[in-house]
Amino acid sequence: MARERDGPASRRSFLTAVGATSVVAVAGCLGEEGPGDGEEVVVTQGEFAPNADPNADNATPTYNVLDQVYEPIFDITADGEIEPHVVEDWEFPDDNSVELSVREDVVFHEGQEMTASDVAYTINRQVQEDVGIASPQVDGLAGIQGAEAEDETTVIVEHDVSPSLAEFGLGVFGRVVNEEWMEEREQPVTDEMNGTGPYQVEEFNPGDETAEYTVFEDYWGETPGIERVRFQAIDESSTRVGELQTGESDLIVNVPPTDVETIDTEDGIEIRNVTSFRNIFLVMTNDEAPFDSLEFRQAMNYAVDNQGIIDSILGGFGEPMTQPVPEGIFGYNPDLEPYGHDPEQAEELIEESGYEDEEITLYHPEGRYLNDTEIAETAAEQIDELDNVDCSSEIEPFDSLVEMILDGDPSTSPDFFLIGWGNPTYDSNYGLNPWFVEGQASYNFIDDEIEEMILESQTIEDEDEREEFLQEVNAELREASPWVFLHLQESIYGVRDDLEWEPRSDESIYVDQMGL
Template identity: 50%
Template sequence: MAVAGCLGGEGPDDDEFVITLSQFPDTVDPIDHITGDYFDVFDHVYEPLFDVQPGEEPETRVVEDWEHGDGAVELRLRDDVQFHDGQDLTAEDVAFTLERQIDPEVGPASSQVAGLGSIEGAEAVDDSTVRFEYSGAPALAEYEFGNYARAMSREWTDDQESAESGEIVGNSADVFNGTGPYEVVDFTPDTEIVLEPFDDYWGDEPPFDRLVFNADEESSGRVAALETGESDLTINVLPEDVQTVQDTEDAEVRTVTSFRNIFCPMKNEAEPFDSREFRQAMNYAVDNAGIIDDVLSGFGEPMSQPVPPGVNGYNPDLDPYPYDPDEAASLVEESGYGGAEIELVAPQGRYLNDADVAQTVADQIDQLENVSCDVDVVDFGVVSDANSAGMDDYEIPFFMIGWGVITGDTDYGVSGFFQEGGGVQTFRDEELDQAIEESKGIDDPEEREQQLQAVNELAREKAPWIFLHLQESIYGVRQDVQWEPREDETIWAWEMSQ
């Protein structure tokens, strides 16, 4: 097992592995979130139905096999899967979990609807067979249910739901009940969750006798935990803290360019962002390459479209907007919004040097003679709420946020933001909406990929966002841990060894 505490100082016992996140889950509900840090915790307790590699077909796990029919897919479950409370997993549990994510009438409501745009319904055919109905191509449905299909006990969920709030609440270990390889043995809200192997797990025994998740919002704090042996792996190391990790005995930095796109939405029913020329001007005004070099110490890649390389539908023929302040100023005049005063709202501590990136973006826009731009740095929750508010709330029309295209398909990077009812809509445009909708119904994989490339080209032209960069995932980890970071930012203990 892992040998924590060998990095200097006295750490946990030899069978314990500690992972330090940047955000601790603020909910005990495993599907009431779309935040990567939360998935890292809950996937160990509430296991996915499939093993997924970005951009590839799902692999069987809890589901033994599946078969597509006319606008539907039937999935056959293993017959030896138990919840931690001893109850058997049934198709009704899986159907209920999917219905929670797509139907607000099936409570408690879930915020994961943005990831299941083509899934229209779920029902149990028998105890071990569940049927998902979908509106798009079979491949799109697989991208979606492969990443978002999980199982909660329907009976347990009903018992845990608060009569007052309609949410799942609790502050002790017994509020968790999944089918995963680990079960919760200790839980301190906002601080720490401790997991141990589930004795009746159907699959392989997990690698660590005790798995602990905690969090520190500051990169320096996460790195300090690694230095002292209090943590074995930490995420989101800032560029300025990389050398500290490298100087730590028996620790090292591991990096991968993630699928997380950092960008600035401009809600286009608010002035001056209702002008395509103005939105394009904002892209020309920002020196992406310079920000990556100077603010991110080279950790990142400039973006040219809503999704990154490696994602199905990425268009390799599109170049990032060049830095051209003169063109930006000219387009501002053409837009009729010369003299505009705007404010960029941005988080601090959620993404790599996010506040510094936002300040630089605002400063570069402010250098235009015909636009004034300020920055307001806020808690991430404020930005997240602005993103989730959709097109009806223009209190914050211009903000910076990140989105990981975890399904490996362009649809997940565009549908929620650019389509009606997508869940996080920040841009309303009929032509772009229709182009995305057309892609959903194309069964032929090559034709669908071509249509998705056309969607990305159209999005670049309409400039719904300031396209910034792909975030580099920077981890600090013990050298003896055998583990390679994933592009989708997922951390699974069963992919580790030492």
């Protein structure tokens, strides 16, 4: 029982809304190849997976590494629709539960049969700390209270949010693990994998940031056309480009705009790009001065020349943001305008805030997002050009930064940092709940009224009413300025030109959907 939205903001029609007609995932391109008929594909990202546990981290590069092995409860298609996967059917018997019917022909790579108990355990180990781990993915499972296996193939999931939120949360974050296998190991699991997916792991080396996979011969679904897969991480963009040019990589992420023309004119490789759902922004944690001042936070938005950064550093690859969620996401407010670049207004607001001559530091990762270092350095320089504030920038390794900001405690986060946030659920809740509701892993902005509005939005069942209410929440957040709103990132990939694959707005990379 798949759920769809009606109206202009429907998930079915979001491609039209963002003008991303090239997002649709390649279907039926795998041919009839079986194991041994295809060849190796090497995918190079800027970041790798810190461990081998599919429920222990919340970052797209991690998912791309582990999603070759671990499978979701539901599929979320490239156009935002839900389709059956290891759960083949589901229904909502009442307002607070969903009944899942589990496939009977799914086996784990070590030979165990997947049962309803494994699916229930997967959900519970994320939302109930006494069952499994303190998973940052709980942000996306808002309102999911727990699950119970009624028999070998039936799972009842309890929730207290609208049915669509429950459904999409399970679809995006329900990567199924084997209960008995997990319980026998220290959690989170660091260097072993036992999934049900189309590929099984041969080598996993987080220290070297490499992973090797081969086709799983007992896979319940269609056999992939690519026999071997290698994922690796190289944070330096020029090195990734070099890997593509020499044929050592078949697909690389985050190609700098300055290299787009070069790659597109070389034989055998090309650029493929799509507007992603990744919002790039500067977080201003408001638990202490100077970012506890609304005027100071708004001043930072006026100080940064966002459009100038898009034009100069990103080569025009990007769209300015006006709110925490991008166009095409359910609840996006189309009536909001970006902050303009106005240094004089910024200086006046700083004077009003009472925090003149503050010294602030902008922390940022290097190599995680498209030209992230240049963006952060430029934003810091523009703020520093104001007469009444000093600003510098400092690199913080991505893993370290994530560890600080995903513990649910604003006091442990840097006061000012650059980060990106994708939205695989196609719903505003995932752009709001993790950041603005106490108890969520990404909680870094304290505002009781906004928090109450977000929680109320989760329980509204009428989709039109909920959409309108979410638009009000996004308007409130634009005014509150919890972030310096920067841009929607363009995903720019360098690709071997005979590789059958198209990029998705959610940045997911599924090798079993590729062909040669």
